[in-house]
Amino acid sequence: MPGTYIMQCAYFDAGQCRSCSLIGTRYDEQLAKKQENCRTVLSLDSLDPHTASTSTAEPSTRLHWDEPFASLPAGFRNxxxxxxxxxxxxxxxxxxxxxxxxxxxxxxxxxxxxxxxxxxxxxxxxxxxxxxxxxxxxxxxxxxxxxxxxxxxxxxxxxxxxxxxxxxxxxxxxxxxxxxxxxxxxxxxxxxxxxxxxxxxxxxxxxxxxxLELPMQVNEVRLRLRTRSFFQTNTVVAAGLYRQASAWINDINPSSLWDLYCGVGGFALHALLRPDGSPRDVLGVEVSAEAVDSARAAASQLPGAPSFLAGDVSNHLGKAGTPDLVVVNPPRRGLGPELPRWLEDAGVEHVLYSSCNVDSLAVDLARMPSLVPVRGRLFDMFPQTAHQEVLVLLRRQ
CATH class of the missing domain: 2.40.50.1070 (OB fold (Dihydrolipoamide Acetyltransferase, E2P))
Incomplete structure (x- = not known):
């Protein structure tokens, strides 16, 4: 069973490679430890030290954690x-x-x-x-x-x-x-x-x-990767991440959506269609022009007409109104101060934050206190390591 799996590695045992720091730990124990760390780092007390454990927040405003999305414990890297x-x-x-x-x-x-x-x-x-x-x-x-x-x-x-x-x-x-x-x-x-x-x-x-491009079939979307395009290292878990994002977005059913740091368009293209099959107003913004070209090529094979722009995310803020929902998928360092400030002040009702660093995520969440995390899920992109990929849905209070 995957949960009880313990990976063995001759390279690790010989001291030749120690990249997989959790080798020798049962996979279910790895998942439990990562989930507990996410809960601790993103707890209400951690995000707002003034609330303490006596918080009177309504249960509906507290962060609900779904079951972690598990990976194959080995043989998962693409x-x-x-x-x-x-x-x-x-x-x-x-x-x-x-x-x-x-x-x-x-x-x-x-x-x-x-x-x-x-x-x-x-x-x-x-x-x-x-x-x-x-x-x-x-x-x-x-x-x-x-x-x-x-x-x-x-x-x-x-x-x-x-x-x-x-x-x-x-x-x-x-x-x-x-x-x-x-x-x-x-x-x-x-x-x-x-x-x-x-x-x-x-x-x-x-x-x-x-x-010039490597097609990557992920769920019903055929993404296109160019030589320097970013894509998650674990295809199965990436597909689960996009499915979960799409499901949460469909529950909200926004009319307009921005995907910031959109890369080759994974979140934007998975969120393009409403549950009834009609297209949303979707915009993706990404600094890499090559990634934007790939996103546009993938979008050309789908119904609807999403827009993808190449450029720094900060240059776009305030120039095209305010969408109903914003997806952010920043690098490990997080969003920085400017974008959380804009999200806090612009009146965006929902934010879907995909993070590869729960610590920088916590810093960003503290910068936009009106957007409260209500749902979260761990996606185990890198078994055998302490790396944590987290998807959090924020709702304006």
Whole structure:
């Protein structure tokens, strides 16, 4: 049973990788601990120290927690972010140790089955193409990372992160062999990251295939990912997150909705249609123009006409009226002071906040006291770690 599952990992036992800090803990215990932490951090007392435990708030204004949305405890990751080490003849794919030497983690148990098979082939692919792994200590070599995304349809996006464009030709010439070896490879690219720094990717992307996008089927929505588009690492749990958001939005049934930090449009497109099938007035705002292009492409396959704008969220506030409901899905640092202040003052009736950091979420909630959290749910995107993804519905009081 998933609840009693205890993951075992030879890499962890050998001290080679300690990323999964909760390995050895029963999965149901992991979930319970994360849920309890969410309850504690987002409790009424924590958000407003003046209320204390004698609060007279009506039960309807208190935060109700739904059951946590559980993941598969292992075999759930749709992405591999592989640091390349070793030599051209014997490359490693995984992480670097403290001495900047490669640790090979090609048999990591977190990858979903189709991705796991691809990761095992990556060292041979590196050797066959003739790419030299980048040696951090000597600042020599070319290949820094291999980044792979795997879709529910078994298709792939494969990105080779290089120090310079000098080796792009090798990958281009190897493209037919690569596509034969990896028949699901829809997008293959070279990313150029020239700086000697712990940075995953650089500003220049050279797409080598005709296709620019990887389709990701999530529930009834077919999202489109470009090379630097963000998408959740756990497809099954992401689908559950979007379904829950859609259900809560349909309970409210707003006429107009904004999705701020919309990325490739996951929340906006799942909220596009009312329960009767008619489209809502939906607007998505995202700083990444590439993500906005992807959202627009996905929207073109759906009924309705959502709008997606590229730009900083703060530049849009106050320029197009006030929607009935706002969805926010910020980075780990949270919303910052400006957006909560606007949400507090603008009269927005409902806010749906998707957070990957419960501590920054608590800070943001304290900045908009008129918007009270009434429903919450934990989504376990990253089993075996303490990471907590939380969806909270706020209602104006």
């Amino acid at each position: 992405k591999a972010k592989l640091v390349v080490g070793g030599t051209r003849e014997a490359p490693t794919v995984g992480i670097l140790d403290r001495g900047a030497q490669g640790i090979d983690l090609r048999h990591c148990g977190l990858y979903e089955p189709g991705l796991a098979q691809v990761v095992k082939q990556v060292p041979d692919i590196i050797t066959e193409i003739g790419l030299v792994p980048y040696a951090v200590a000597r600042r020599s070599g070319e290949l820094k990372h291999v980044l792979i995304t795997h879709s529910p349809d078994g298709e792939l996006m494969v990105r080779f992160v290089l120090r310079s464009p000098g080796q792009v030709g090798r990958i281009r010439r190897a493209l037919p062999d690569l596509q034969a070896r990896l028949p699901g490879a829809r997008v293959i690219s070279a990313n150029i990251q020239p700086t000697h720094a712990a940075v995953l990717e650089g500003p220049e992307e050279i797409v080598l295939t005709d296709d």
